[in-house]
Amino acid sequence: MTSTAQLESTAGRRNSSFAAAPTSTELHALCWKDDWEGASNRMGSFRSELMEGDANGIFPLHIAVWHKAPASVVKEMIELAPEAVSKKTTSGYYPLDYAKLFNNEDEEMLAKLEPTEQKEEEEKAAIQDGTQTELHKLCYFKFKPAMARCQTHQIEASYQDENGDLPLHCALEHQAPLNLIEALLQAHPGGAWHKNKAGKLPLHVCAQHWVKVKVLRAVKDAYPAAVNATDNYGELPLVFAQRNAPDQEILQMLTPKDGVTPGKKKWGKHWDEGSQSYYYLNNFTQESTWEEPADFAGNEAAFFNG
Incomplete structure (x- = not known):
């Protein structure tokens, strides 16, 4: 990740050296001009341009967050080309680096821009x-x-x-x-x-x-x-x-209960989406375990509290 100090050195001259470089697509040009309506219209028909970098490795998403594009435009870019959040410029900058410097008040946007790796x-x-x-x-x-x-x-x-x-x-x-x-x-x-x-x-x-x-x-x-x-x-x-x-x-x-209503079977086998694995629940004691109990006896049907 790029330090804030490194990026701050570009503040106030965002269109200087990079803007002079040849852009690879019409979408880049629209973003450099802050033409967000035009950019939104174009990306809908030319989605592939969202995944093209210019001579400096800058993608439209880099420019959008750098130029403080409307949140709706940035979100549309991410939805159409989610892989763009992981693209670096030739200097090693992610879109997130620019977003943190210029849009750091938008926590939802920062979360969406976090690189996959x-x-x-x-x-x-x-x-x-x-x-x-x-x-x-x-x-x-x-x-x-x-x-x-x-x-x-x-x-x-x-x-x-x-x-x-x-x-x-x-x-x-x-x-x-x-x-x-x-x-x-x-x-x-x-x-x-x-x-x-x-x-x-x-x-x-x-x-x-x-x-x-x-x-x-x-x-x-x-x-x-x-x-x-x-x-x-x-x-x-x-x-x-x-x-x-x-x-x-x-x-x-x-208020504590005198007992927990037992299930029809002693153990139930359940799928946990978060860990992508099964866990086992004792319907009499409510004890849970990730390992198959010795007395599980093949009770595959998941059953919770009767």
Whole structure:
């Protein structure tokens, strides 16, 4: 990636050396002229020009973010030619480098411009050392970009940070909206019964951070036995809710049950989209495991809580 200092040296003369270079397509020329209406019309009929670089390796997407094109034009370019986000100029600049310098207030755009190889490197690093993924970071109040990344990088929903938190824990802690919570649960269903290093399930986090009733209900429905689970300090989700003095509906939802209704079969086999692998759920105890249990006995039919 290019440093901000290197790019700042081009500020104020964006059309000097590069603009003088021969452009390879008419779309380049329209972008250099800031003719965004013309560029939008042309890219619809000449999509291939989005993937052509000029003599300096500059693609139309580089120019668009450099010249602060309307967000609608940039998004259209990415939708028509998503590979363009990974193209470098001959100086090694990604479109993202220019976007960070000239459009750094648009978090959604920055997320869409992240080069593919950089995403893969971040994902591998997260697996190796437990650092937070981009999805973790976006769950800290950047909910729209987090929603977009959850849809394109589902695997990150199953990664833990150094505290053992999933992106789901982070989203709940920061009162994320229901649609993001549902997307995280869909990407990684096993997240509902994942305990962090403090032994807290997502339902503990719900009770601790005053989430809305509809969010709490979604998390509880994903793992009903969580109301009976304690963290490393022996605390039930209900205990946190009582400290926060929420309404009676929440207290009632979090009241521990005498037992969990068993399923028709002892174990169910389920597919987890986020990790692209199967997990096993005991319908009597709600115990989950990634390894096939010794007493699984070929019960292939997935069944959750009766």
